[in-house]
Amino acid sequence: MSDDTYTPPKVWKWEAASGGKFASINRPIAGATHDKELPVGKHPLQLYSLATPNGVKVTVMLEELLALGHEGAEYDAWLINIGEGDQFGSGFVEINPNSKIPAMMDHGVTPPRRVFETASIVLYLAEKFGALIPADPAVRTECMNWLFWQQGAAPFLGGGFGHFYAYAPEKYKYPIDRYTMEVKRQLDVLDRRLADNAYLAGDEYSIADVATWPWYGQLVLGRLYDAAEFLDVTSYKNVLRWAEDIDARPAVQRGRMVNRAFGDPASQLRERHDASDFETRTQDKIGDGG
Numbered sequence: 001m002s003d004d005t006y007t008p009p010k011v012w013k014w015e016a017a018s019g020g021k022f023a024s025i026n027r028p029i030a031g032a033t034h035d036k037e038l039p040v041g042k043h044p045l046q047l048y049s050l051a052t053p054n055g056v057k058v059t060v061m062l063e064e065l066l067a068l069g070h071e072g073a074e075y076d077a078w079l080i081n082i083g084e085g086d087q088f089g090s091g092f093v094e095i096n097p098n099s100k101i102p103a104m105m106d107h108g109v110t111p112p113r114r115v116f117e118t119a120s121i122v123l124y125l126a127e128k129f130g131a132l133i134p135a136d137p138a139v140r141t142e143c144m145n146w147l148f149w150q151q152g153a154a155p156f157l158g159g160g161f162g163h164f165y166a167y168a169p170e171k172y173k174y175p176i177d178r179y180t181m182e183v184k185r186q187l188d189v190l191d192r193r194l195a196d197n198a199y200l201a202g203d204e205y206s207i208a209d210v211a212t213w214p215w216y217g218q219l220v221l222g223r224l225y226d227a228a229e230f231l232d233v234t235s236y237k238n239v240l241r242w243a244e245d246i247d248a249r250p251a252v253q254r255g256r257m258v259n260r261a262f263g264d265p266a267s268q269l270r271e272r273h274d275a276s277d278f279e280t281r282t283q284d285k286i287g288d289g290g
Contacts, residue, residue, distance in 0.1 A: 025085050030097060036089030041076030041273050044108030048080050048092060049101045051260035053158065053214035053224070057118045058102045059272075060255030061125055061132070061210050066275070067251040070129045072108070077258045077272040119151045122207045132207050143201035146193075146208035154215045156182045157224075166225040180231065183219075187236045190216055194238035198245075209246060217243035254278055 014028050040046055045062070049055040065073035080086045080101050087099045096103035096116035104121050106113045106128075115124050126133035134140040160179035164172065190212075193200060200208040215224070220236060220243050222228035234240060246252055257269040257278065268283035 025082060025088075030093075030099065031088075032090040032093040033085060033088040034090070036086075036091055038089070038091035038095070039076075039078055040105075040107070041078075043074045043076050043273075044106060045073065045075035046105040046107060047075055047077040047259075048095065048103050049077060049259045050080050050082055051256065051258060051262075052082075052101065053154070053218060054100070054118050055102045055259055056214035056218075056256055057211050058104065058121050058125075059258035060214065060252050061122045061207065063251035063255040063258075064210065064249075065125060065129050065131055068129075068131050070131060073125070073129060074275075075272070079259050079261060079270045081261065117151075118211060119147055122211055123147070126207050132205070132210065134201055134204055134206060139202055139204065143204075143206045143208045146200040147211055149189075150208070150212040150215065153186050156186065157215055157219065161227075162225050165227055165230070184231060187216065187220070187231070187233070187239055190242075191236040191238045194242045199242070205246075209242075213243065213246045213252070217246055221247060257282070 038046075038048060047058060047062070049058060051059070059077060062073050062075050080092065082101060086092065087096075087101060092103060093099055095105060095114045098116065100116075102118065102121065103114070103116045104124075106115065106124075115121050123133075134143050156179060160175075161183045164175040164179055168175075190200075197203070199205050200212060216239065218224050219231070220228065220233040220240050222233070228234075257267050258272045259270065260268045261270055262268070265283035269277055269281060270283060271277075271281070
């Protein structure tokens with residue numbers, strides 16, 4: 001046991017920033033910190049997001065629906081900069097009281113309807129358009145199993161492994177080992193499932209894949225936390241095959257670009273208001289002043 005072992009007080013108090021990459025926006029209370037209305041574009045579906053894995057779930061879903069010919073899935077996507085605290089603006093908190101991206105408004109119904117939490121958003125869209133959700137009750141149940149598996153599992157990958165491995169101000173063996181073990185167990189769960197199934201629900205690509213790929217697919221493709229070698233991701237051959245298959249889908253490639261404010265400027269479409277924006281409004285074309 002080290003000399004600096006922490007002894008928790010009887011009652012915890014918030015006395016200082018916790019440190020790490022997101023210390024400036026972490027706090028133990030909810031609610032808005034400032035007044036700020038959200039913009040509303042021309043389409044019924046208004047998305048407020050950032051291209052984190054959670055944000056990518058919804059933009060991939062919308063782009064897949066459009067690729068299937070569902071014109072009603074056209075949408076405006078507005079950038080929410082979580083590093084600057086945009087998620088604590090009053091307009092955003094009205095849509096999502098949990099102050100997490102993504103959040104969506106459907107102005108195509110009366111009164112307009114808010115939708116938050118990614119599983120809720122992708123399920124809402126799947127049911128609204130009758131797509132990417134199996135019709136057969138047994139297969140639909142399997143799809144729901146994996147959709148909600150992802151909702152419960154991903155916090156261990158992002159908030160646990162990702163935080164202590166990549167973002168914490170200091171590296172400690174115990175939490176890194178703890179969360180690495182869990183992430184590798186989860187990858188093994190997926191690998192076993194995908195050994196005999198093309199997709200998570202079976203033969204059909206579905207919202208279970210849409211929601212899971214931005215986390216676990218991008219992890220094994222080496223895009224999260226610079227941790228591919230550390231986690232020995234190439235040993236999960238079935239997950240890697242699944243990840244590469246989905247990565248090749250044009251709608252997935254477009255979805256990854258939306259609300260992206262980092263990386264190659266040609267891959268950044270910070271706001272999306274029309275399908276033509278992918279050709280004309282990426283950051284390499286408009287620069288900081290666009």
